[in-house]
Amino acid sequence: MAAMTMAQALNAALRDALREDERALVFGEDVGPLGGVFRITDGLTKEFGEDRCFDTPLAEAGIVGLAVGMAMGGFRPVVEMQFDAFAYPAFEQIASHVAKLRNRTRGRLSLPMVIRIPYAGGIGGVEHHCDSSEAYYAHTPGLKVVTPATPDDAYWLLRDAIADPDPVIFMEPKRLYWSKGETTLGDRRAAGFGQAAVLREGRDATLIAYGPSIPVALQAAEAAAQDGIALEVVDLRTIVPFDDATVVSSVRKTGRCVVIQEAQGFAGVGAEIAARVQERCFHSLAAPVLRVSGFDIPYPPPMLEHSHLPDVDRVLDAVDRLQFGDEPDVFHLAGEAS
């Protein structure tokens, strides 16, 4: 066990993958000698040489398309998109090729490749540096979408992503890059893809969250505990594949559920989760499944991002509205009255 930051854990995962699998390659913008703008690839070019970790010309479709061709040719590329919003030029490559090649070729060609995307806000970034773009990828059949919330998960989920036979969109919550935690590098504890983690047990309501929202959920649970409310916290870890089983068993137990996502709410991952819970747990539910999310606005300027981001209070307000006293949800009724 060693305490390290998520950034260090990701760096260790890349390093170990490059060491153990000669087919693995790292490339992208500024990932070489600089080590990436977030230093996730720090030291890799030095240790493994320019052939294994290299800077590409600026062109995101080019980066992803090159990875497609190299994966077809037997390599395992791990590419970095510099920021969430700068992955959009690559979207055609991702949606039309990365996601579909196995299916188009009836499994004769597969794409064992990873697209790492630092995403979401909370770091005071100016526009185009803080988008929560996970729903675009999760909505695209053929992509696995992974987002760790702890350094240990960051290490193991990235190792799993690189070893996976299918393409993985690896979404790194950039505000958690510098968060510290215990890691089990040599002695795996972490679960694999498609397995959510119950980070905290509770009987009164379930908070379902992922990536950047996990610390918020845990803090909310801690605060609620002071008031005698025991909240269970489920960390999805992988959005695709989705772990219905863990989510369902938690909500069936608690009977109440709040879904938390930092992204804008409309048509987001949280909506999917709420629908799935409602479809599977209807008779166990004592209250509507509520969503806590960012607002349906373009990501705000840094001085206003605190108004946008779901925080502990917004989560606790939602918990309050879970009809513990059997009152209707005034928040939603108020909207209709006006």
Added chain:
Amino acid sequence: MSVRTSRQTVDGLLPSPVPVRFVAEDGTAVQPPAGYPVPADERLLEAYRRMVLGRRFDRQATALTKQGRLAVYPSSRGQEACQIAGVLALREDDWVFPTYRESVALVSRGIDPVEVLTLLRGGWHCGYDPVATRVAPQCTPLATQTIHAVGMAEALRRKGQDGVVMAFIGDGGTSEGDFHEALNYAAVLHAPVVFFVQNNKYAISVPLAKQSAAPALAYKGIGYGIRSEQVDGNDLVAVLSVLTAAVEHARTGGGPFLVEAHTYRMDAHTNADDATRYRETGEVERWESADPLARLETYLRERGLLDPEAVASAHQAAEEFAARVRDEMNADPEMDPFELFDHVFAEPTPQLREQRALLASELTAQED
């Protein structure tokens, strides 16, 4: 990726100011520019046989659309010199990254015609095995395949293999960003890839003049540091000679190469298109006189390489091939709806398993 310090001079990259040509429209030989040898007689005869077969196959495929056996077919009639030379210039261990237009090229590559037509019949998105044939699935999102070709070329180079990758693209596709990213990446990586632009003068309805103001599409390579050439795309001898040189250039470590072939799409964009809405029939008729197959036939006859028996036997083989294609395409393929779930991931997710079960119950209900 190693950083290359030497820069090439423009002179070494520039295409010929006029398209390279070996054979005039009337089939007479003209003096080609230096540096491009006339391909060997046997290769030219092989190309002739393949062109005859390719044209017959193309006509058969168009007929199959009328019989409802193909959902859609983009014909390459008039582009046979490019289709055939494009694959004849390659070795078996080289890779091809084709577009939807390349059915004739893929048949010429030796892929089973029914497998080639599987996409257009609607049976699956790609009917052949890309690994066994070293042909990527036919690509529809314009220009996106060109960057994959660079990646494959880079993969081959890293594995120490001397394979070359041929990326097919149309004139319209050269306006797409991915084409430019691919050229730049290929040049920076010094990848063994040949970009082969079939300039058939139209992108569906949009004529070349509205597509590009470049002096020729071949000049698009220069800015990226890529050696480029333009060729008369209806002159098989020229296309084969230039592509062979381009492939050799890439294979021997010269880096990428861009070839623009000036040709013409004789039919509509696909059977579903009405070309009379955007071009004069007079224009199409003028191109009939530049027909690549008639031109090669005249040239080979005048050189004494082709006699009437050889012509007849090429046509005989083409008829037999077309008959086989027709018969095989007239049989209904076996379709398995559950295959829809089989290849999304290596292992289906629990959700896909549930959806498969749902479809199974729907199908059972339909049977009852």
